[in-house]
Every structure is written in structure tokens, then in C-alpha cells.
Amino acid sequence: CARPSSSKPVDLNTHITSELSKLAATYKSKNDTWRSVGYERAIAAIRNYSKEITSREEALAIPGIGGRLADKIAEILESGRLRKVAEVCEGEEAETLRLFLGVWGAGPSTAQAWYLQDFRTLDDLRTKATLTRHQQIGLKHYDDINSRIPRSEVAEIEEHVREATLSLVRGAEVLVCGSYRRGKPTCGDVDVLITHPDGQSHELIFRPLLVRLRESGFLTDDLVTQEDNGNQKKYLGVCRLPGEGRKHRRLDVIVVPYQERATALMYFTGSAHFNRSMRLLATKKGMSLSEHSLRAGIVRQVCVCSARNRAVLKVFVDYLFPETCGC
Ligand code: DCP
Ligand code: MG
Ligand code: MN
Numbered sequence: 001c002a003r004p005s006s007s008k009p010v011d012l013n014t015h016i017t018s019e020l021s022k023l024a025a026t027y028k029s030k031n032d033t034w035r036s037v038g039y040e041r042a043i044a045a046i047r048n049y050s051k052e053i054t055s056r057e058e059a060l061a062i063p064g065i066g067g068r069l070a071d072k073i074a075e076i077l078e079s080g081r082l083r084k085v086a087e088v089c090e091g092e093e094a095e096t097l098r099l100f101l102g103v104w105g106a107g108p109s110t111a112q113a114w115y116l117q118d119f120r121t122l123d124d125l126r127t128k129a130t131l132t133r134h135q136q137i138g139l140k141h142y143d144d145i146n147s148r149i150p151r152s153e154v155a156e157i158e159e160h161v162r163e164a165t166l167s168l169v170r171g172a173e174v175l176v177c178g179s180y181r182r183g184k185p186t187c188g189d190v191d192v193l194i195t196h197p198d199g200q201s202h203e204l205i206f207r208p209l210l211v212r213l214r215e216s217g218f219l220t221d222d223l224v225t226q227e228d229n230g231n232q233k234k235y236l237g238v239c240r241l242p243g244e245g246r247k248h249r250r251l252d253v254i255v256v257p258y259q260e261r262a263t264a265l266m267y268f269t270g271s272a273h274f275n276r277s278m279r280l281l282a283t284k285k286g287m288s289l290s291e292h293s294l295r296a297g298i299v300r301q302v303c304v305c306s307a308r309n310r311a312v313l314k315v316f317v318d319y320l321f322p323e324t325c326g327c
Contacts, residue, residue: 012052013049016046016073017047019072019081019085020042020043020072021039021043023035023036023084023085023088024036025089026088026097027039029094029101029108030097031107042065044273045062045063046062046065049062055074055077056071056073057070059074093115096115096119099122100114100119102138102142102146103135103138105135106138114129126139134224137223137238140221141248145238147247148188149187149189149249151184151185151186151187153241153249154180156241157190157241157249158174158190160218160241161174161192161194164209164212164213167212168208169201172195172196172202172205173193173194173196173261175193175194176191177193177268178252178268178270179271181269188250189249189250189252190239190249191252191254191268192251192252192254193254193264194254195258195260195261198258199258206227206255209253210222210225213239217242218240218241220238220248221238222235224236230260230292231260232255232256232291232292233255234252234253234254234255235253236250236252239251254268260292260293263289263292263293263294264291266291267291
């Protein structure tokens with residue numbers, strides 16, 4: 001939900017989830033999706049548990065926690081740490097892969113390939129590796145891109161993009177989604193959603209806005225411009241606010257038609273894990289959810305307001321209007 005973080009249940013098991021997070025991240029960096037998703041699910045289950053876990057049995061009783069995971073939890077309870085973390089997450093290879101994965105445009109396979117080519121530092125990459133255009137940008141802004149953005153700066157960036165948008169088309173809506181809208185204290189990037197309530201003027205925004213922001217020096221590097229995703233247009237790039245001492249920040253902008261606003265807002269607010277759960281829930285109910293729409297089966301295109309679909313719709317509405325959902 002997009003509720004303030006202050007009203008979230010307190011995670012009383014951070015000593016457990018922080019250890020498991022290290023494993024999830026390392027398996028992800030090694031392209032071991034199976035294990036990393038498994039640990040992420042367990043972490044989500046533990047975060048949802050409102051009490052402090054005090055025993056193996058208690059852990060085992062939590063839905064989604066099996067025997068082997070309960071053993072690991074027991075080890076953390078006893079010793080405060082997990083031997084497996086040292087085994088899997090520490091050491092030269094894991095640390096180098098982590099370093100390389102910080103290069104925007106480099107995934108686990110690339111990081112692994114660089115490691116196998118005996119590259120160990122960012123300087124090795126700069127001088128010896130063959131880099132894509134994206135990776136060159138990622139490397140150039142490595143430190144900036146990998147530092148978290150305080151909420152106050154996200155708000156400044158939002159305002160900057162809003163002013164530029166409104167100077168092009170009056171009445172446009174500009175809203176930061178992503179981790180910012182989920183109330184996180186700091187963000188990895190800035191995810192701006194733009195639409196227009198008249199249902200048409202959004203079409204006039206995308207390219208002119210990018211031109212304007214480039215000309216003013218706000219956009220410093222373009223990564224990906226995607227205009228063929230249905231009616232939604234997406235830009236991924238790097239920006240920097242005017243003034244001394246500002247960092248380069250990753251900026252994502254999507255421009256969407258007003259009729260897709262609700263589903264786009266939900267998708268772009270995330271989290272990615274939440275989106276996966278919602279899509280799965282929709283599928284279980286014979287529907288299909290994307291950033292474009294919520295639809296009843298592809299065969300029978302029934303209106304989502306039919307009685308059969310009200311349960312899904314309620315979850316959907318609760319999400320969009322959390323102040324009324326009482327969760
Ligand atoms: N998203 C998704 N699946 C992905 C990537 C993104 O559903 N594989 C959606 C959910 C995310 C939103 O897009 O919340 C924005 O993506 P980000 O990568 O910017 O993620 P966050 O804003 O959630 O976190 P961060 O603070 O790291 O930017
Ligand atoms: Mg984000
Ligand atoms: Mn993003």
C-alpha cells in the first residue's frame with residue numbers, strides 16, 4: 001500500500017531477514033533465480049509475521065517457511081549469524097560480482113564473464129573490458145547511481161519535471177511512484193508517471209519534454225527510450241538538478257493515457273514483488289493484470305465490474321485508495 005511507512009507493522013525480526021537478504025542478493029548476482037526468489041519469499045513471510053520469532057518450531061509454523069529455512073532461523077537465533085552467509089556471500093568472487101553488478105546495464109552473466117576474464121576492479125573494466133553504451137554510462141556515474149536518494153531530493157526532481165511538463169501542456173498530472181510512493185526513506189531512482197485528465201494531451205508530452213529537459217542540461221545521459229509499449233511511453237536516463245554539488249540520479253519517466261492511469265500507477269508503484277502477487281491473484285481469478293489494464297479472460301472480455309470479479313476489484317481498489325481500505 002502507498003501508506004506512510006510510520007503506520008507499517010514493525011519488523012521484529014530484522015536480525016533474521018538481514019542475514020537472509022544477503023543470501024537472496026548473492027544468489028541473484030549469481031543468476032540463481034530459483035534460490036534468490038525462494039529467500040525473497042521467506043523474507044516477505046517473516047516480515048509479515050508480527051511477532052519476534054523465538055524458536056525453530058515457531059518459525060516452522062509460519063506459512064512459507066519449511067524445515068531447512070527453520071534450521072537457518074534457529075542458527076541465527078542461537079549464534080546471531082549464519083555460516084552460510086560467510087560461505088556464499090563473502091570472498092573475492094562474491095564481492096567482485098557485487099561490485100560489477102553496480103554497473104548499470106550489467107547483469108549477472110556479464111558480471112560473471114568479467115570475473116572470468118580476470119577483471120577485479122572498476123578500473124579494469126574502464127581500461128580492459130568491452131563495454132556497451134549503457135555500461136559506459138553506468139561506469140561513468142558508478143558512485144552517484146549507487147548512492148541512495150533522500151526523499152527531499154526526489155521531491156525536488158519531481159517538481160523540476162512537473163514544471164517542465166506544465167510549461168508544455170497545462171493540466172498534466174506528474175507523480176513520483178516507485179519506492180518513493182511506497183514511503184521508503186531513500187530511493188534507488190526516481191520513477192515519474194505523467195498523464196493528462198483530458199485523455200488526449202498526454203500524446204503531446206513525451207518527446208517535447210525530453211527535448212526540453214535535455215536542452216536545460218537536466219538530462220545528462222539517455223539509456224532507453226521505449227515508445228512501442230502500447231500507448232505507454234517509457235524513458236530511462238540520468239538526470240542532475242541544477243546547482244553545485246548535485247549528484248547524477250537515475251530517472252525513469254512513463255507517459256500514459258488517462259484510461260490506463262490506475263493500472264499504470266499500481267504497476268509503477270510496485271513493489272516488483274507486489275506486482276507479481278497481484279498478477280498471480282488476477283490470473284487465479286481468471287483475469288489478467290498488466291500496467292495497461294485489468295481484464296477478465298482473453299476469451300471472454302467481461303467487464304471487470306461483474307459480480308464474479310468483485311473480489312479482485314476490491315483488492316485493486318483497496319490498493320489504489322489505501323486510506324479507505326483499513327489494512
Ligand atoms: N517493476 C516491476 N518489475 C520489475 C521492475 C519494476 O514490476 N522487474 C515496477 C515495480 C517497481 C516499479 O516498477 O516498484 C519501479 O521500479 P524500480 O526499479 O524503480 O523499483 P523501486 O522504485 O520499487 O525501488 P528503487 O528504490 O530501487 O528504485
Ligand atoms: Mg524506483
Ligand atoms: Mn525505476
